[in-house]
Amino acid sequence: MPIHVAITRRVRPGREAEFQQALHDFIAASFAHGGVLGANMVVPLPGSDGREYGVLRSFRDERERDDFYRSPLFKEWNERARAYTEGEPVRHPLNGLEAWFRSPSGPPPRWKMALLTWIAVWPISMAVPAALSPLRESLPHVIFAGAVALGIVLALTWAVMPVLVKMTHSWLHPGAS
Template identity: 55%
Template sequence: MSQTIHVAITRRVQKEHAEAFERDLAEFARRSLDEPGALGVHLLRPAPGSGSMEYGILRSFASEADREAFYRTDLYKDWLAKVEPMVEGKPIYRELGGLEAWFPHPRGASPPRWKMALLTWIAVWPVSMAVPAALVPLLGERLPRALAAAVIAAGIVVTLTWAVMPLLVKLAAPWLNPTNGDP
């Protein structure tokens, strides 16, 4: 049984190429989702006003084989060649596991586990109350209890994955990954 693979990639972009890089990265990310085994991609831009030019890319693959195949595609190789004049240095790749996949850090260090757990709890608690409150009236008694629970669980996962966690991680970035060495 294969396990989902999460890879965090960091690229440092030259300021004068930031707009073109973002445009090309968004297009590449969109097209890359059509590749076999590509499960998702999240783009992390530098915080406004930070002066940082580090961009993060979090990619998810269905398996190690899918990850390796993706990095051999013409799509990936062409994108690397296209952005080469826009970036400084080589990309930094880091495979992530567990909660680390939600909390990529541009310099490769994950936040402390207690911060990741606390932020995840802050996300899960209200979502686990709101999704059933919204879906139970719609589902009523139409579905068997186990199937209704599956629909509710899917609603929670979708809400956390595509809405709540990306927003919370973005909002909490200064706390999760302080740049001045504070805890």
Template identity: 40%
Template sequence: MSAATKAMDQGGYHCAITVKVKEGKVAELDEALVQFIRRSLNFPGTTGVHLIRPVPGSGDHEYGILRSFQSEEHSRKFYASELFQQYKAETEHLVEGEAVTRPLHGLEAFFRGGNNPPPRWKMAIVTWLAVFPVVVLWSRLAGPYLTMLHPLVVTGVVVSLVVITLAWLVMPWLTNLLSPWLNKN
């Protein structure tokens, strides 16, 4: 396993799911989701679930579900499991179409290690601790080789290197390292 893959696995795997509910079926789906979430928390590799309900009286019929797993492999096993297939069969008459699932890869995923997200000031400190040295590093390493390019191109190249380094190495490693502090009440 590469260092980048290890770093990503240490930060876990997170996905956002949206489910559109059929008219008049919100209460029934809500109950089914709550029951399913309770059962699913014991599935191997599951590290958390957050349910985002539609605002009462808004006319919105869309639920949001944030699921966290130890790794992408745990996520794949969960969605292929009999438990999940049974939930889908039990609720297909309550939803419109298929649920939309998208992995969370950005900064929003890095701070999802505990039961509650850490305070914003802690997230800001960790982000600064990650961004500052990486910007300095890539500016110093790549900058001298890019002097013949337009300053906007140089900035674009450096920012691209910074984002790649943050997303695949530094943020997963740093949030894992600092998770006891981040998740401390």
């Protein structure tokens, strides 16, 4: 199961452009690590006075995440970043709803995530059992229920939620580009 982590840092005034370029280079280099599935740069909204920058990164699993954060590449980046930043980096593991709703502007309000998830689950929770109904009599109830749950999770993860999140982006993240 993929693991999602956000690490943010507060950049020193006047060092934003240098940090952003260094972060861009680090993200590009990090894809050489086999367990990295993806990464997005987090930057403050244009025109804001925010100085929080960071990375939303996805890993194949916990072992790959841990290997990456112990790697010489990450340790070198951590030292390099200190020249541009104030304080310590802040690590935010993303799990549950936040993982589906990843965005450089941060997750939307929980009520929006819950509402959109409910909108997705409701029809899928009716469609999957209907599609699997021919198996209902031939499988033990607990196995059939497991197959239904698996179908719902697969449909939500790889089809329904990505489409819904994209379709409702402006509602989830008003003011974001």
